[in-house]
Amino acid sequence: MLARRAGRPVTLLQVRDLVKHYQAGGLFRTTAPPVRAVQGVSFDLAPGETLALVGESGCGKSSVGRTVLRLQEPTSGSAVFEGVDVFSLDRVALRRMRRRMQIIFQDPYSSLNPRMTIGAAIAEGIEIHRIATGKEVGRRVGALLEEVGLDPAYATRYPHEFSGGQRQRIGIARALAVEPSFVVCDEPVSALDVSVQAQVINLLADLQRERGLSYLFIAHDLAVVRQIAHRVAVMYLGRIVEEGPTEALLHAPRHPYTVALLSAVPEPEPAGQRTRIVLGGDLPSPSHPPPGCPFHPRCFHPHRNERCRTEEPPLRAVGSTLAACHYAESTPSPEAAAALVSPTAPGG
Amino acid sequence: MTRVLQVENLRVSFPAVGSSRVYPVDGVSFTLDQGETLALVGESGSGKSLTSLALLQLVPSPGRVEAGSTIRLGDTDVLALEGDALRRIRGRRIGMVFQDPMTSLNPVFTAGDQIAEGVRAHFDVSRAEARRRALRLLQEVGMPDPTARLDAYPHQLSGGMRQRVMIAIALSAEPEILVADEPTTALDVTVQAQILEVLDRLRDSHGMAVLLITHDLGIVAGRADRVAVMYAGQIVEEAPTERLFARPSHPYTQGLFASIPRITGPVERLTPIGGSVPTPGAWPSGCRFRPRCPKAFEKCETMPPLLSVGPEHRARCWLAERGDP
Numbered sequence: 002m003l004a005r006r007a008g009r010p011v012t013l014l015q016v017r018d019l020v021k022h023y024q025a026g027g028l029f030r031t032t033a034p035p036v037r038a039v040q041g042v043s044f045d046l047a048p049g050e051t052l053a054l055v056g057e058s059g060c061g062k063s064s065v066g067r068t069v070l071r072l073q074e075p076t077s078g079s080a081v082f083e084g085v086d087v088f089s090l091d092r093v094a095l096r097r098m099r100r101r102m103q104i105i106f107q108d109p110y111s112s113l114n115p116r117m118t119i120g121a122a123i124a125e126g127i128e129i130h131r132i133a134t135g136k137e138v139g140r141r142v143g144a145l146l147e148e149v150g151l152d153p154a155y156a157t158r159y160p161h162e163f164s165g166g167q168r169q170r171i172g173i174a175r176a177l178a179v180e181p182s183f184v185v186c187d188e189p190v191s192a193l194d195v196s197v198q199a200q201v202i203n204l205l206a207d208l209q210r211e212r213g214l215s216y217l218f219i220a221h222d223l224a225v226v227r228q229i230a231h232r233v234a235v236m237y238l239g240r241i242v243e244e245g246p247t248e249a250l251l252h253a254p255r256h257p258y259t260v261a262l263l264s265a266v267p268e269p270e271p272a273g274q275r276t277r278i279v280l281g282g283d284l285p286s287p288s289h290p291p292p293g294c295p296f297h298p299r300c301f302h303p304h305r306n307e308r309c310r311t312e313e314p315p316l317r318a319v320g321s322t323l324a325a326c327h328y329a330e331s332t333p334s335p336e337a338a339a340a341l342v343s344p345t346a347p348g349g
Numbered sequence: 350m351t352r353v354l355q356v357e358n359l360r361v362s363f364p365a366v367g368s369s370r371v372y373p374v375d376g377v378s379f380t381l382d383q384g385e386t387l388a389l390v391g392e393s394g395s396g397k398s399l400t401s402l403a404l405l406q407l408v409p410s411p412g413r414v415e416a417g418s419t420i421r422l423g424d425t426d427v428l429a430l431e432g433d434a435l436r437r438i439r440g441r442r443i444g445m446v447f448q449d450p451m452t453s454l455n456p457v458f459t460a461g462d463q464i465a466e467g468v469r470a471h472f473d474v475s476r477a478e479a480r481r482r483a484l485r486l487l488q489e490v491g492m493p494d495p496t497a498r499l500d501a502y503p504h505q506l507s508g509g510m511r512q513r514v515m516i517a518i519a520l521s522a523e524p525e526i527l528v529a530d531e532p533t534t535a536l537d538v539t540v541q542a543q544i545l546e547v548l549d550r551l552r553d554s555h556g557m558a559v560l561l562i563t564h565d566l567g568i569v570a571g572r573a574d575r576v577a578v579m580y581a582g583q584i585v586e587e588a589p590t591e592r593l594f595a596r597p598s599h600p601y602t603q604g605l606f607a608s609i610p611r612i613t614g615p616v617e618r619l620t621p622i623g624g625s626v627p628t629p630g631a632w633p634s635g636c637r638f639r640p641r642c643p644k645a646f647e648k649c650e651t652m653p654p655l656l657s658v659g660p661e662h663r664a665r666c667w668l669a670e671r672g673d674p
Binding site for chain 2: 225
């Protein structure tokens, strides 16, 4: 293990200029513009690290996760995982690679075969990848169930016999069965009740520590992300608009969208809410992204001007994060920004 | 303060295996005053949504509200109503907003038609007047470009806009009470902030009472006047909001707070509640939180009543007797 770790690259996964468009298809295709789900996303992930991809629905965060695993084919860009270019692998090589890259879904129930015992579901990957045979398979399944906090005797039961939290533990055990080094966690706790959500967050953190896993943690909830991520990338309309170490990004956000997202988190504090920025409008359609800065139609930055409407800002270092805003140096703090946004401004 | 709603000993049952019945809502009592917001907080399976449906006799078949339950809306005994009398209450006196506006809106009618229909169901006005009122309601809920949106179909609207239409429909009858059942759960966080702001503004301008059903203690803070926490079909704690947040007294409420990740303050490992919420058929005897409770003792094998732990603050926990929780 140690020897392998020594030989391991500092970067486990390197994604560059990832683009994923979905062509509106079907019968009447099509003069419709493609849905530009991912528009040039780049990031690195180190061994044992968690990078959170955060954003609202339609921002492209799930498309990034799925494309990196090649559950969907990319439109362009590259992803190098453990030194191998994932996007150039043929089917056989890709299947081998899948042993090292796994995914956990929001709703594990829909990814579990209702007619298969959970023991068989967990064993499937072990057998396909010939990690073990015979009695050893059952022993491994039992150990995995125990590792995710379930009774090994549950192996003979069916998915419907479990609660949402238990199913998510089963989903995690199944992903870990093939001994991956990298797991895409796609909204893994979003569907869970808060008391159970905390159990699963702690479990994911423990597993990371014990197994040295890297997570790409896709989520919309910044408070959840804060518990588990070392770094955060905020996405808006298919682009990363800000990226940085978790605490730096949460304490001194430089992109106005991050500021708004942070201030919208409802915080259970007795004194009530912090100052709240209520953004006007909805997310624009990813089929018709606005020109220039994608956030400019909803932006409240006092320096917002013509340049924002025409020139797309690059992601650049500002303070301790990278931010894609022409005026990131003077982005107002959440408190200052709240004063700029009229609380009764009509929105979408 | 005028009392607009009084619910007493509400029990909702569903048939279970054999001839037995289960009680997902089991003896719930609360009141609501004019202009007040009460938050009913709980996790899935706590009975909070069924409680709100029972207020309008909307419990889905084969469920039923048990004899001995009381729901008084002003002077009206809601559970004694049927037919037209019941329909006059629904919408007119109690408006409802649900989590998923897409399933509540009719896809083949425009937003304007559906709001105007609400207006005409409750007021004797012309079509033209109903449409004028619909426009005014859309303006009131902060719909962008309201004149154009009158003629939009639900699929042409975003999730946040649909929820605004639902709120406009609920307001069309000028109800005394607005029941908002997870009104922002399906929405993105920046849109959630918009919708909550609209609900707050309308409550203040119309003087409505609001029953806010939610799993999210974050949206309760600074919004509700009082909170009732539900667990396994019962209210286990109730208090004025600030007091509940400052001094949660039931071990379940304390566990909920310890489970919530925060955006401010130090990052500490979360302290989850062990196990999971039991289903209605599998509630333990005695205190229903007992098997998951770190503080359980012998007496908890008997069901505790709601005991006083402070001004207007009660908890269903025997530790309250000792002044402990």
